[in-house]
Amino acid sequence: MSWIKITNVENIPVREGRSVKIGRTDVAVFNLGARFAAIDNRCPHSGGPLCDGMVSGNTVVCPLHGWKVDLTSGAIVKPEVPVCVDVFPVKVEDGIVLVDFPTHREKTKEAAA
Amino acid sequence: MKQLVVIGNGMAGVACIEQILNYSPKFEITVFGDETHVNYNRIMLSSVLAGEKATDEIVLNGLEWYQQNDIGLHLGVRITEIDRQRKIVKGDDGSFTAYDKLIIATGSSAFIPPIPGVDKKNVFTFRSLDDTKALLERSRPGLKAVVIGGGLLGLEAARGLQVQGCDVSVVHLPETLMNMQLDPTGGQYLRSKMENLGVRVLCGKVTQALLGNGRVEALQFASGETIDADLVVIAAGIRPNAEIGRKAGLTVNKGIVVDDTMCTSDPSIYAVGECAEHKGVTYGLVAPLYEQGKVLAAAITGNSDVRYEGAIPAAKLKIMGVDVFSAGDFGDNAPGTEVVKYEDPALGVYKKLTLRDNKLQGVILVGEASDSGRYVEWLRSKTDIQMMRRSLLFPEPTTSSSDPGATVACLSDSDTICGCLGVTKGSIVKAVHEKGIRTLKQLKECTRASTGCGSCAGSCETLLKAVAPDYEEETKKVLCGCLPFSQDQLREIARTQKLRSVQEILNIYGNGTGCEVCKPALSYMVDVLWCGEHDEDRSARFINDRVHANIQKDGTFSVVPRIRGGVTTPAELKKIAEVAEKYNVPTVKITGSQRIDLLGVKKQDLPAVWADLGMPSGQAYTKGVRMVKTCVGTEYCRFGTQDSMGAGIELERRLENLFTPHKLKMATVGCPRNCAEATVKDIGLVGQEGSWQVVVGGAAGKSVRKADLLVTVQTTEEAIEASELFFQYYRENANYLERTYDFVERLGIEKVRKETVYAPESQRKKLLSRLRKAKALSRDAWTEGEQPVNPTQFVQIEPMEAVVVQ
Numbered sequence: 001m002s003w004i005k006i007t008n009v010e011n012i013p014v015r016e017g018r019s020v021k022i023g024r025t026d027v028a029v030f031n032l033g034a035r036f037a038a039i040d041n042r043c044p045h046s047g048g049p050l051c052d053g054m055v056s057g058n059t060v061v062c063p064l065h066g067w068k069v070d071l072t073s074g075a076i077v078k079p080e081v082p083v084c085v086d087v088f089p090v091k092v093e094d095g096i097v098l099v100d101f102p103t104h105r106e107k108t109k110e111a112a113a
Numbered sequence: 114m115k116q117l118v119v120i121g122n123g124m125a126g127v128a129c130i131e132q133i134l135n136y137s138p139k140f141e142i143t144v145f146g147d148e149t150h151v152n153y154n155r156i157m158l159s160s161v162l163a164g165e166k167a168t169d170e171i172v173l174n175g176l177e178w179y180q181q182n183d184i185g186l187h188l189g190v191r192i193t194e195i196d197r198q199r200k201i202v203k204g205d206d207g208s209f210t211a212y213d214k215l216i217i218a219t220g221s222s223a224f225i226p227p228i229p230g231v232d233k234k235n236v237f238t239f240r241s242l243d244d245t246k247a248l249l250e251r252s253r254p255g256l257k258a259v260v261i262g263g264g265l266l267g268l269e270a271a272r273g274l275q276v277q278g279c280d281v282s283v284v285h286l287p288e289t290l291m292n293m294q295l296d297p298t299g300g301q302y303l304r305s306k307m308e309n310l311g312v313r314v315l316c317g318k319v320t321q322a323l324l325g326n327g328r329v330e331a332l333q334f335a336s337g338e339t340i341d342a343d344l345v346v347i348a349a350g351i352r353p354n355a356e357i358g359r360k361a362g363l364t365v366n367k368g369i370v371v372d373d374t375m376c377t378s379d380p381s382i383y384a385v386g387e388c389a390e391h392k393g394v395t396y397g398l399v400a401p402l403y404e405q406g407k408v409l410a411a412a413i414t415g416n417s418d419v420r421y422e423g424a425i426p427a428a429k430l431k432i433m434g435v436d437v438f439s440a441g442d443f444g445d446n447a448p449g450t451e452v453v454k455y456e457d458p459a460l461g462v463y464k465k466l467t468l469r470d471n472k473l474q475g476v477i478l479v480g481e482a483s484d485s486g487r488y489v490e491w492l493r494s495k496t497d498i499q500m501m502r503r504s505l506l507f508p509e510p511t512t513s514s515s516d517p518g519a520t521v522a523c524l525s526d527s528d529t530i531c532g533c534l535g536v537t538k539g540s541i542v543k544a545v546h547e548k549g550i551r552t553l554k555q556l557k558e559c560t561r562a563s564t565g566c567g568s569c570a571g572s573c574e575t576l577l578k579a580v581a582p583d584y585e586e587e588t589k590k591v592l593c594g595c596l597p598f599s600q601d602q603l604r605e606i607a608r609t610q611k612l613r614s615v616q617e618i619l620n621i622y623g624n625g626t627g628c629e630v631c632k633p634a635l636s637y638m639v640d641v642l643w644c645g646e647h648d649e650d651r652s653a654r655f656i657n658d659r660v661h662a663n664i665q666k667d668g669t670f671s672v673v674p675r676i677r678g679g680v681t682t683p684a685e686l687k688k689i690a691e692v693a694e695k696y697n698v699p700t701v702k703i704t705g706s707q708r709i710d711l712l713g714v715k716k717q718d719l720p721a722v723w724a725d726l727g728m729p730s731g732q733a734y735t736k737g738v739r740m741v742k743t744c745v746g747t748e749y750c751r752f753g754t755q756d757s758m759g760a761g762i763e764l765e766r767r768l769e770n771l772f773t774p775h776k777l778k779m780a781t782v783g784c785p786r787n788c789a790e791a792t793v794k795d796i797g798l799v800g801q802e803g804s805w806q807v808v809v810g811g812a813a814g815k816s817v818r819k820a821d822l823l824v825t826v827q828t829t830e831e832a833i834e835a836s837e838l839f840f841q842y843y844r845e846n847a848n849y850l851e852r853t854y855d856f857v858e859r860l861g862i863e864k865v866r867k868e869t870v871y872a873p874e875s876q877r878k879k880l881l882s883r884l885r886k887a888k889a890l891s892r893d894a895w896t897e898g899e900q901p902v903n904p905t906q907f908v909q910i911e912p913m914e915a916v917v918v919q
Contacts, residue, residue, distance in 0.1 A: 012905065
């Protein structure tokens with residue numbers, strides 16, 4: 001795991017998300033006002049871009065078919081299905097958003113490729 | 114017939130008369146009220162101040178009620194004297210009225226503490242409709258308002274003033290708020306809730322003087338500090354209006370002393386309500402007063418020997434989002450008292466029950482008071498709660514959450530539904546069967562249930578739904594769980610409270626977060642209400658409205674430029690072709706709207722695509738004006754009777770770029786052959802020899818519906834104006850996501866005509882001027898390609914450093 005500098009906080013407006021390519025993974029980073037959150041950008045339902053979803057409290061709603069994803073646990077809240085999206089730790093330092101990205105993920109992906 | 118005179122035209126007096134009317138013998142009734150209003154719901158004054166209700170909405174008995182029941186009503190007359198020997202009351206208008214029986218229902222007044230300066234200008238009380246009107250008139254955004262008194266009334270006044278935009282502080286003498294109804298912990302929880310709403314709370318402050326030259330300017334505390342005040346509300350408690358009884362020589366302590374039949378020390382004179390003192394207690398809450406009224410009515414008509422037994426004190430704070438309930442004796446010092454508590458500081462929830470001998474003694478609920486009815490019932494019936502020990506603080510979940518009727522099914526007939534008016538489940542069920550009640554409104558009129566504080570309206574509805582065979586839902590559906598209001602109410606709230614942003618509405622009237630259902634609806638609402646003068650919040654909009662393109666199943670977007678009336682040029686077509694090639698647009702499609710769709714464009718390419726096209730947005734991605742489809746009309750068609758292309762292009766130009774509750778499609782056709790299918794569009798112009806038919810509410814999508822004829826007019830300009838009237842009326846009055854075909858069907862085309870084309874000229878002018886204003890402030894969304902609202906509106910963010918693969 002290692003912390004990766006992503007972008008200045010002001011580049012992600014409050015209650016919106018943006019996608020960022022970290023290695024080969026598309027990560028959706030959200031500004032929730034009080035904190036930031038980062039999850040895999042692909043909705044497990046049909047791959048919708050979660051970064052484009054509407055933020056509702058601690059959840060984001062996929063723009064394609066309305067699946068609701070919890071931004072803390074990655075669990076799907078609506079519909080009730082036992083799947084999850086990956087969640088990445090986020091912190092803000094000196095006005096910069098950092099994501100703790102598992103580099104082994106890249107490795108396994110490489111191995112798989 | 115015997116003469117009955119009632120002094121006081123407030124809730125207690127009039128409710129008592131309502132009860133008396135149920136009995137015989139009949140009286141000839143005369144009512145004197147020193148206020149100039151008919152009987153209104155005093156408890157709702159805080160809702161009026163907070164802008165949630167209009168003054169006429171809180172009327173309980175209109176003039177016609179007095180007329181229908183042959184009651185002589187004298188408003189603005191104060192009774193100054195009771196002559197008990199001659200059985201006559203004397204009014205300050207010089208009148209003398211004889212009585213056989215007299216009821217004193219004079220209520221109470223605000224207690225004004227003897228502080229120097231309380232007589233200064235801009236110092237108010239908050240007791241009557243006139244007080245409320247004065248406060249509404251005086252309050253304005255930015256004004257520094259100080260409320261003296263942190264009890265029920267003081268806090269409600271503070272919240273009301275704050276909603277009016279004032280900068281509000283509450284000054285309270287004791288250390289914690291609502292100290293009569295809450296323990297110190299409960300008071301702390303309440304305090305943080307009030308502070309979260311933006312109300313400043315100062316406890317433990319002794320107000321020594323109100324300062325200012327003529328009008329109040331500041332408050333001085335005993336500690337020496339001062340705070341500025343442009344307006345002061347004194348809510349330091351109430352005092353029974355018992356003076357009239359004292360003067361007449363009746364037994365009076367704090368209030369006019371009554372026995373168990375509400376009779377005073379004079380057998381011809383009764384007292385009811387806040388002015389009466391029963392067993393040493395005066396009551397200031399509505400439920401006991403109604404109960405007293407029932408006993409009095411029975412006694413005065415000699416019909417039974419019902420006795421008033423006193424009541425368990427209960428109080429509920431009526432501030433939206435701040436649930437506070439208290440009842441009974443919540444002190445925990447008495448020997449044998451058990452305390453059951455629950456606290457969640459993060460959620461702001463505090464619950465405390467006091468128990469003795471397996472019976473509930475008192476209850477405090479802060480932050481979550483939906484369960485209050487259960488506790489009131491336990492207190493009232495002295496229920497043995499031993500068997501319920503495991504679910505004292507939280508009710509056991511009903512077996513099926515999909516069966517809301519289960520909760521009312523659990524109640525017995527003697528259980529109270531409406532605590533204020535003491536209406537039981539059994540009496541409601543009886544009324545449903547005997548009077549054929551179908552709606553909440555009828556239920557209110559018949560049983561008076563839910564006309565007090567109104568908090569049981571939900572239970573009444575659930576019960577009606579379960580019992581009434583022909584139940585009709587009358588309240589419009591709430592928008593969603595985040596905001597417990599219908600769209601009509603929300604529009605009214607946003608308009609009167611001047612709320613200009615989605616987040617503001619959610620913070621004040623909702624759960625603070627909102628969801629994908631309510632946020633776009635609220636976005637639309639503030640846009641239409643304030644057209645341009647609102648706080649545009651892109652996070653409350655669907656992605657399509659953030660990037661002005663239609664998201665596709667693979668996350669790419671479709672681009673549809675505006676081609677007004679479906680009429681294009683070779684140059685435009687060339688440009689579209691070039692853009693399609695340059696950006697490798699995978700699919701180019703002619704749409705059903707006579708336009709061209711470029712499908713599969715990446716989000717980051719959108720600004721460049723728009724710039725290269727040099728054409729305005731066709732709004733194909735939003736709830737807004739889509740297109741005007743046209744046939745060629747008189748320009749080329751040998752059957753054409755009207756210039757449908759010209760009319761269509763002009764109509765599109767007039768309305769384009771505006772948002773609507775749902776997508777809006779239009780068409781114009783030059784003859785009744787209807788080649789562009791105008792009769793299945795939201796708005797259609799159908800040309801015929803010498804005139805246009807303007808049709809509305811058509812559909813050929815999920816539903817198929819032939820449009821209704823709105824009006825027939827001679828000129829193209831008139832046809833466009835009729836379309837504009839309908840367009841703006843729909844914009845302002847439809848619910849979000851309500852297509853015109855549902856809207857027209859819901860209202861009926863007759864009403865739509867009356868409100869648009871047949872409306873008085875002034876009304877039509879206003880509709881059109883609001884449309885023109887909105888139009889003038891609207892703009893082509895694609896200009897954001899060059900001037901994005903934020904630097905990353907269309908871009909994918911590049912990390913500041915590359916990921917190192919270990």
